Amino acid sequence: MSGFDRLHPALQHHIVNSLGWPRLRPLQEATIEPVLRGEHAILLAPTAGGKTEAACFPVLSRMLSENWDGISVLYLCPIKALLNNLLPRFEYYAGLLGRRVALWHGDVSASREAKIVAEPPDILLTTPESLEAMLVSSRIDHRWLLGQVRSVIVDEVHAFAGDDRGWHLLSLVERIQGLTGQEIQRLGLSATVGNPEALCDWLAGSCQARRSVINPLAEGAKPSDVQLDWVGSLKSAAIVISRLHRGEKRLVFVDSRSRVELLAMELRGLGVNTFVSHSSLSLEERKAAETAFAEGSDCVIVATSTLELGIDVGDLDRVIQVDAPFSVSSFLQRIGRTRRRADVARNCLFLATTEEAFLRSIGLLALWRAGFVEPIEPPALPLHIYAQQIMALCLQERGIIQADIDRWIGKMPGFERIEPEQCSAVLRYMLETGILHSDGGLLGIGDRGERTFGYQHFMELVSVFTTPPMVKVFHGRQELGEVHELTFAVGDTDSPALLTLGGRN
Structure with a gap:
């Protein structure tokens, strides 16, 4: 029996009749059985190699066969533009099966976000920063909204794993797993990685389910x-x-x-x-x-x-x-x-x-x-992410006791490698400096934490990276974009700075 034969009959029908596909690509065929078994996996194929469908089809099949309800799939991307680009494709695939997809990131309007909260889709396309904003928001019941997540798909996983955003992403998945009370399937997509087995272990973390690297030979590839x-x-x-x-x-x-x-x-x-x-x-x-x-x-x-x-x-x-x-x-x-x-x-x-x-x-x-590709090496000792996550948990849970920190995020691979004494030192410093306060053992955000991070409902906390000061650029009334403020540093000369943006001077 082929992998295709194991997909839900409704999905088989639409792949053949609605999409008109005579067959699946090797990666798509090879991915079906491991994903249907609930394995964690890294899917490897060149750009335009069908990775999105390779992950999406078996996950949709599980959704139909197991009657998943609410937001059961999170699809995470490193950039908003990629999410925008993927949305029509996901809407089409899910729509064929009577399921819904929504997009949530920094450019999505408040009214659209409110509609997602009121009527949760089956698949949510988002970024780690937007997920964090949902979890720490006092206006969202995150247990109701995210408590039924069954699968997380991470696109361009190599773009996350090599820096702090990767540790942030894994911390979020651990916290959502805590909300669901069960292991969440984790799938990573990449075209380029030199150490896929290590990347798969990084993504799966302490999860118990089997893990796989799926990287079949491409069919009929022409020489480059x-x-x-x-x-x-x-x-x-x-x-x-x-x-x-x-x-x-x-x-x-x-x-x-x-x-x-x-x-x-x-x-x-x-x-x-x-x-x-x-x-x-x-x-x-x-x-x-x-x-x-x-x-x-x-x-x-x-x-x-x-x-x-x-x-x-x-x-x-x-x-x-x-x-x-x-x-x-x-x-x-x-x-x-x-x-x-x-x-x-x-x-x-x-x-x-x-x-x-x-x-x-x-x-x-x-x-x-020579066949070399750089291995992905996550940053060592992410103590600053640990501190950020403690603050985020204080907001998420409206206060947390110290013993519960480990229950929520202690199994995240980056935090597991931190010595207990170092974790205690971070927490002690946050209490001594007023970033946190303790009320009978219940940890919350302290006065200094409020002053430093409380602006716009703690929006400074949702991201693990900062952006430099930017200046908006207009051509007449049309906004062209943003540039760094140092773009206009012209030294001692009185001549104006010439800026070219979007083909306009």
């Missing part, structure tokens, strides 16, 4: 077409891009916002239909550019790493890398963007503008050809 050329300057790179592969859709990666804008201006000056995408642009500007590019044919989109992850910009013909990324993992993410069409081999043209970038490109490609 990778070339390296020396151009010497950004202007020369623009000339090469304008003359090569005319009539095709080209995604160009550049290492900074300023160089994205400069290259885009050069390309437009050469008559190339050019769009830009980077994190400084407003959501509306980026969406308009990415949509226009996805619907175009003979055009170029110049981007930073914002388009490295699985955001859909349609069928690409070419990936061009100006200079070199700083990891094989990043390169694999980028070259994988050309795998959406069966007739297109993975391809990437490196255009080096400096000697350093040329040498780095040679080294990176040598590592790639």
